[in-house]
Amino acid sequence: MSDKPVKFDSDKVATEQIEAKLDESVLRDDFLQSQTKQLPSNLAEVKLKYLKKTSKLSKWFWVSFALLVFVGASYEAWQLIQSMFAINGVLGWVVSGLVAITLIAGFGSLIKGRIKSKRLNKRLSLRTKLTSLLTGDTYGQAQPLINEVNEELQQELDIAQPIAKYQQIKQDSHNDRELLQIYSDQVLSGVDKLALEVISKHASESAAMVALSPLAAADMALVAWRSSKMLQEVSRIYGCPQNVFGRLGLTKKVATNLMLAGASELVADAGVELLGKGLAATISGKVAQGIGIGILISRLGIQTMILCRPMEFTPENKPKLSQLRKLISSKVLSMVGMSNKESNKAKDKVLNQGEQDD
Amino acid sequence: MKKHLKEAIALVERGLDKNVRVCVTGLSGSGKTAFITSIVNQLLHHKTSNKLPFWLAHAEERILAVKVIPYQDLHIPEFPYEESLKLIEEQLQWPDSTRNISQIRISIKYLIENKWIRKLQTSSYLNLDIVDYPGEWLLDLPMLNMNYEQWCRSYFDWLQHSPQASRAESWLENLNRLDIANVANEIEIKNLSQQFRDFLIDCKKSNDGIHYIQPGRFVLPGDLDGAPVLDFFPVKISDAHTINSHSNFSQLEQRFNYYRDQVVKPFFKEYFSKVDRQLLLVDCLKVLNQGYDSYKELQQTLGKIITSFNYGQSNWFKRMFQPKINKLIIAASKSDHVPPDQQNHLKKFLANMLLHAENQVGYQGVDVSNLVFSAISTTQAVAAEHNKQQLTCVKGIEASTGKEIVNYPGKIPIEPMSKQQWQQQQFNFVDFAIPDLAANQQLPHQRMDQLIEQLIGDKFL
Numbered sequence: 001m002s003d004k005p006v007k008f009d010s011d012k013v014a015t016e017q018i019e020a021k022l023d024e025s026v027l028r029d030d031f032l033q034s035q036t037k038q039l040p041s042n043l044a045e046v047k048l049k050y051l052k053k054t055s056k057l058s059k060w061f062w063v064s065f066a067l068l069v070f071v072g073a074s075y076e077a078w079q080l081i082q083s084m085f086a087i088n089g090v091l092g093w094v095v096s097g098l099v100a101i102t103l104i105a106g107f108g109s110l111i112k113g114r115i116k117s118k119r120l121n122k123r124l125s126l127r128t129k130l131t132s133l134l135t136g137d138t139y140g141q142a143q144p145l146i147n148e149v150n151e152e153l154q155q156e157l158d159i160a161q162p163i164a165k166y167q168q169i170k171q172d173s174h175n176d177r178e179l180l181q182i183y184s185d186q187v188l189s190g191v192d193k194l195a196l197e198v199i200s201k202h203a204s205e206s207a208a209m210v211a212l213s214p215l216a217a218a219d220m221a222l223v224a225w226r227s228s229k230m231l232q233e234v235s236r237i238y239g240c241p242q243n244v245f246g247r248l249g250l251t252k253k254v255a256t257n258l259m260l261a262g263a264s265e266l267v268a269d270a271g272v273e274l275l276g277k278g279l280a281a282t283i284s285g286k287v288a289q290g291i292g293i294g295i296l297i298s299r300l301g302i303q304t305m306i307l308c309r310p311m312e313f314t315p316e317n318k319p320k321l322s323q324l325r326k327l328i329s330s331k332v333l334s335m336v337g338m339s340n341k342e343s344n345k346a347k348d349k350v351l352n353q354g355e356q357d358d
Numbered sequence: 359m360k361k362h363l364k365e366a367i368a369l370v371e372r373g374l375d376k377n378v379r380v381c382v383t384g385l386s387g388s389g390k391t392a393f394i395t396s397i398v399n400q401l402l403h404h405k406t407s408n409k410l411p412f413w414l415a416h417a418e419e420r421i422l423a424v425k426v427i428p429y430q431d432l433h434i435p436e437f438p439y440e441e442s443l444k445l446i447e448e449q450l451q452w453p454d455s456t457r458n459i460s461q462i463r464i465s466i467k468y469l470i471e472n473k474w475i476r477k478l479q480t481s482s483y484l485n486l487d488i489v490d491y492p493g494e495w496l497l498d499l500p501m502l503n504m505n506y507e508q509w510c511r512s513y514f515d516w517l518q519h520s521p522q523a524s525r526a527e528s529w530l531e532n533l534n535r536l537d538i539a540n541v542a543n544e545i546e547i548k549n550l551s552q553q554f555r556d557f558l559i560d561c562k563k564s565n566d567g568i569h570y571i572q573p574g575r576f577v578l579p580g581d582l583d584g585a586p587v588l589d590f591f592p593v594k595i596s597d598a599h600t601i602n603s604h605s606n607f608s609q610l611e612q613r614f615n616y617y618r619d620q621v622v623k624p625f626f627k628e629y630f631s632k633v634d635r636q637l638l639l640v641d642c643l644k645v646l647n648q649g650y651d652s653y654k655e656l657q658q659t660l661g662k663i664i665t666s667f668n669y670g671q672s673n674w675f676k677r678m679f680q681p682k683i684n685k686l687i688i689a690a691s692k693s694d695h696v697p698p699d700q701q702n703h704l705k706k707f708l709a710n711m712l713l714h715a716e717n718q719v720g721y722q723g724v725d726v727s728n729l730v731f732s733a734i735s736t737t738q739a740v741a742a743e744h745n746k747q748q749l750t751c752v753k754g755i756e757a758s759t760g761k762e763i764v765n766y767p768g769k770i771p772i773e774p775m776s777k778q779q780w781q782q783q784q785f786n787f788v789d790f791a792i793p794d795l796a797a798n799q800q801l802p803h804q805r806m807d808q809l810i811e812q813l814i815g816d817k818f819l
Contacts, residue, residue, distance in 0.1 A: 004768060004784055005765070005766055005767050005768035005784055005785055005786035006744050006749065006751075006765075006766040007763055007764070007765045007766070007786060007788065008742060008744075008751075008763060008764040008765075009761065009762075009763060009764075137702040137706075138702075139698055139699035139701075139702065140699055165408070168408050169408050169409065169411045171409070171804065172698055172738070172739040173693065173694070173698045173701065173732075173735070173739065173804040173805070174698075175698070175699075175701065175702060178412070181411075181412070182411050182412075185411065185417065186411070
């Protein structure tokens with residue numbers, strides 16, 4: 001770009017509305033200039049890159065292992081079909097049909113899942129771009145990315161109104177950081193609220209179910225079912241829906257997050273939530289367990305939100321477990337027939353019930 | 359008794375921080391009046407506005423009502439908001455430069471967010487006092503820390519630099535004929551004072567970017583016009599002089615002291631010692647147009663002003679008995695004249711220019727922040743092609759010709775420039791006129807919401 005000033009007559013020059021038609025090199029230059037501090041002052045500036053390639057050996061291990069399993073499974077299936085044919089021809093045909101359907105459906109959903117988890121990866125790279133814009137001092141790069149996010153969100157959500165409001169508020173003088181802040185406040189905060197609602201719904205439902213169900217095995221199945229359902233819905237809200245196999249990846253990531261980021265926190269938090277909460281501890285152990293499960297599930301939900309949101313949360317708008325905790329405990333209590341206000345009465349009642357159950 | 363009660367209530371309210379006094383400082387022509395008109399306008403239009411996303415309390419829909427209310431300092435004229443707005447909306451003219459001090463008080467009613475205070479009351483109010491005064495007078499501030507001798511020395515230091523040096527020549531010639539050790543000659547002093555004033559006025563009217571025009575009342579006397587206190591000037595001091603009490607020198611010194619102690623000091627004491635927040639408006643564009651000398655001059659002038667204010671961390675105790683400035687916002691005005699992709703450059707330029715002054719103030723525990731804003735936005739951003747390059751320009755009505763133009767002002771540097779680089783760089787920031795505005799509508803602006811948030815955002819508990 002030239003550095004000399006130019007002045008035109010308005011009717012002699014063709015102008016366009018500014019929409020991100022800017023010189024890339026200049027912008028990159030700006031971005032570099034904006035990073036003035038020599039030492040990274042906080043953790044937000046230094047990050048481990050998303051691991052793309054695993055080492056060759058482990059890759060070969062997984063490939064050969066998968067092949068081995070595949071060969072073993074085919075051999076087993078072949079044997080099964082053969083033995084079935086030996087018993088009865090019709091039975092053999094039915095079984096081989098079933099095997100074929102399983103294979104086709106399995107591979108189909110595997111491929112679909114791969115596609116969708118690609119979408120999650122794309123989302124992650126989009127988010128790194130947005131984060132760098134949020135810390136930099138650039139102009140004109142945010143809008144195309146925001147349009148991309150809008151498109152993805154709108155496939156699953158009806159957010160025409162907040163987007164219209166965002167369009168009204170933004171001015172062409174806003175730089176990238178300001179645009180992203182406005183977008184986050186106007187559009188994404190609404191989406192966050194919706195996600196939190198879904199999480200609290202699922203968490204409190206499963207909490208209540210666990211509180212009421214008599215069997216431990218049923219508890220586990222319930223938790224697995226409800227939390228997978230919740231993951232699906234939350235990821236759909238953020239415009240990167242995940243199906244079973246894709247979700248396995250998500251689940252893995254969420255679990256890793258849970259373990260790495262919050263293992264200690266989880267122990268302490270869950271411990272406090274499970275035992276330290278006066279009300280929950282005093283009423284029935286079963287109800288307390290339900291609330292505990294509900295809180296764990298909402299933790300998982302919040303981790304999913306953090307993973308799927310197109311822009312990273314700031315410390316101010318980060319969803320907090322405490323927002324959901326109250327909701328869950330009150331819902332569980334009301335479901336087992338008590339309200340918070342009557343908790344004094346409820347204590348005796350639940351204790352009595354507990355004794356009767358035993 | 360009643361008076362005491364009133365005073366006590368005022369004290370408590372100040373302790374609770376329901377009154378915020380914002381002092382809008384800036385050299386003349388930096389856009390103080392336009393800013394005050396715009397901020398009052400934005401606040402009064404809070405109800406229907408969706409152009410204030412960064413004013414947090416407003417975004418949270420906690421602002422209930424805003425009203426201009428009378429203030430207690432009855433001897434200060436009211437800021438002519440209606441008149442300024444009328445001038446802007448109907449005649450599409452920029453408000454005249456301020457000739458006297460004025461004040462406006464805006465009361466903002468808001469919902470309390472803090473969960474502990476909310477238990478006591480659900481809503482509260484914040485009184486925002488904004489003071490407007492001629493920017494020329496601001497330059498007297500550094501005089502407070504000097505005696506006549508020091509002032510003369512610093513003045514002749516300043517006079518050596520171009521472009522003021524050439525303009526002062528004829529006055530200096532006459533000055534050299536005056537023997538300061540002689541018995542005071544009233545007529546001679548008066549004549550030389552008049553010439554000194556003419557020189558200052560000449561500097562002010564010139565377009566060379568002379569900022570440090572001191573003493574301020576000489577160019578804008580206010581109600582002091584013709585008073586003998588304005589009949590003094592700096593003289594060259596050689597150390598060998600033995601000076602008796604009836605000489606020209608002591609006469610001048612007497613007047614200087616009177617000016618300093620009876621005119622400047624009371625003014626700043628009354629209007630600025632009570633200030634909580636300070637906003638310093640800087641017109642960087644003029645400097646960029648004018649070049650290196652003007653840049654250096656502005657840098658020194660602003661540095662002197664910034665460091666002469668009374669700063670300090672204000673806790674509730676101090677705030678109650680001795681309020682001090684705890685926040686300083688240095689803002690570059692007229693951002694609408696700059697293409698949007700360069701507004702960050704402008705901010706950086708401002709920060710570079712005032713690096714040392716900000717540093718010094720920051721050491722005293724004051725929050726210093728920089729901002730680029732436009733009180734009344736007059737342009738649109740457009741992309742235009744020139745020599746096969748895409749340029750981001752601004753489109754608006756040029757003030758001098760009345761024609762609509764598209765302007766690319768040149769690239770604002772983000773690194774400090776050497777004198778040579780300044781000479782190579784060219785800038786052409788054009789003054790824009792106010793475009794046609796709908797009556798009774800919120801004035802178009804850039805980043806006024808961020809300015810409001812930084813000025814008073816933390817007061818909405």
